[in-house]
Amino acid sequence: MSPRSPALATGRDAEDERPAIAPFWHRLNSFFLFPFQMEPLIYAALLALASYLLFLPGIITIFVVLGLVLGASRYAFKVAALASRGVLHSRDYTAALTDPDWKVLPWKFFGVLVVHGLLIGFLDRQSEGLGIIARLVSSLLLPATLMVLIQSFSLRAALSPFELLATMTGIGAQYLLLCLFLFLLMEGFPQALGLLLPITPRWLLLPVGVFAVVYFLWVMAALIGYVMFQHHGALEIDLLREPEPEPDAATAARPVKTEAQVRDAEISALVQKGDLKEALSQAREWARVGFDSLPDQRRYHRALLLDDPASGRLRDHGQRFIPLLVAQKHGPEALQTHAALVAKLPDFTLEKPEHALGLAEQAWKALDAEQTIALLRGFDRRFAGTPQVPQAYELIIRALKQGLARGDKALPVYQALQRRYPDHPSTQEAAWVLRDELGKAGA
Incomplete structure (x- = not known):
């Protein structure tokens, strides 16, 4: 490797250079324009045209309605989930970023609505005032419910007041502002429809109505996903895309160099002069003192990449x-x-099972199944008898x-897991993941 390493020569630290994420009210135009990006526009147009199938007779109409609802809502969850991890434009959508579990989220959200409806109905029978309060609370909780579902895929978590409260407090006062904007969008839908329908030819009324519904649904999805992205640190979301600088921020000059930049420049100068020994010594000292400082540890790591591995x-x-990177929520960098x-x-290889498993979990969060499996290969032999073994088995099964x-x-892996840890929660989770395979085997 050349002694002039680009990482060292820049004199910059990735963490220090990460731009701030603009608050969502600064990007309202992007949410309203999202459905007009190429992929969502084509998909929305297809859904709108499919609405003509509603004129078919009999029970087919029910399946058409169900198909339209599922198609629009599944894409809405996909938009919100990817936006929450920094993928804000549909041109960046790839098959590798798609999680199969998103397909069931509309059903789970419907389950939440059923539970809310039952509780509201019960309280309404007790007192009209209680019913009104229940409706207000339900409306206030729905954005947080969507966020919890996107993060956990769990109906139980989406109904847990503790999970919902943690999400709302993680976002803070901006959560109420988000609710206000969502309310305005829902109120704006009938107004927009009222303006569109009188000027729409009669034969286009149905597809135009469907397109309008889909449009507002996906605008709200993009908005909710962006708010999650804006507060990804508090919500413990690992990003797939780093935030892009705002135009003004990108051109603004940094008046004062940070301490990390000064230290980076010093080490870079030593490396370029060929004094790697002194560069390593100085970087090691800063890393020793700043044992939990990512800039200091990064700098030492970059210098060590120029050192003799022996x-x-x-x-x-x-x-x-x-492990420090994983602990500080820098999974992609780890x-x-x-x-x-x-x-x-x-x-x-990482020497501690919790560190090896934690890194594999980061690979799975990035939807990289092959890397997840590679990181866990031989885990049960290297860390035999440790508590993390069943969790590693479960993660391998999910990746496969x-x-x-x-x-x-994945089925033979599950059989080994079930044989060794029959009562472990990971065994139960793996059984749910492989429910189709196990059902066929049982039959």
């Missing part, structure tokens, strides 16, 4: 640096760091089934 310093530091370490040290659609390969 010294053992790179391997030793990697055992501490990767995976990149692991890849860089393996490139220099092909036999590098949900990531690679290889339930046949």
Whole structure:
């Protein structure tokens, strides 16, 4: 490797350079324009044209209605889920970023609405005032419910007051502002429809109405996803795309260099002069003092990548640096760091089971099934008898089934898990993931 490393030469730290995310009310135009991006526009047009099938006779109408509702709502959940992780434009949507579990979220949300309706009905029978309060509380909780469903895929979590309260407090006062904007959007829908229908030809009334419904639904989805993205730190969401700088922020000059930038520049200058020994010594000292400082640990890691791997310093530091990245919610960087370490040290593995499992979980959060499996290969042998083994089995099963659609390969893994840990919660979760395969095997 050349002594002039680009990472060192820039004199900048990734964390210090990460731009702030603009509040959602600064980007309202982007939400209203989202359904007119190429992919959602084509999909919305197809749904609108499919509405002509409602004129078919008999029970077919019910299936058409169900298909339209599911098609629009599933895409809405996809839009919100990807936006929450920083993927804000449909051109960046790929099959690898799509989670099969999103398909069931509309059904789970419908389950939440049923529970809310039953509670509202019960309280309404007790007192009209209680019914009104219940409706207001339900309306206030629905955005948080959608957020919890997107993050957890769990109906139980979406009904848990503790999960909902944690989400609302994580967003803070802006949550109430979000509710206000969503209310205005719902109120604006009939107004927009009232303006459109009188000027629409009669034969286009039905598709135009369907398109308007889909349009407002996806605008709200983009808005909710962006608010989650804006507060991804408080909601513990790992990003797939880093935030882009606002135009003004991108051109504004930084008047004062940060301490991290000064230190980066100093190490870069030493490396460029060929004094790697002094660069390593200085970077190591800063890393020793700032043991939990990501800029200091990053700088030392970059310097160690220029060092002789046989010294053992790179391997030793990697055992501490990767867990620090995971602990501080920098999953994508942890995976990149692991890849860089393996490139220099092909036999590098994390020595503690909780660290190895944590890194694999980051790979799964990034929807990289193959890397998830690779990171967990041989886990049960390397960490035999540790409490993390059943969790590793479960994650392998999820990656095979949900990531690679290889339930046949996941079934033997489940059988080993069930045989060794029959009563473990991970065994029960794995059984749910493989419910179709297990049902066929039972039959």
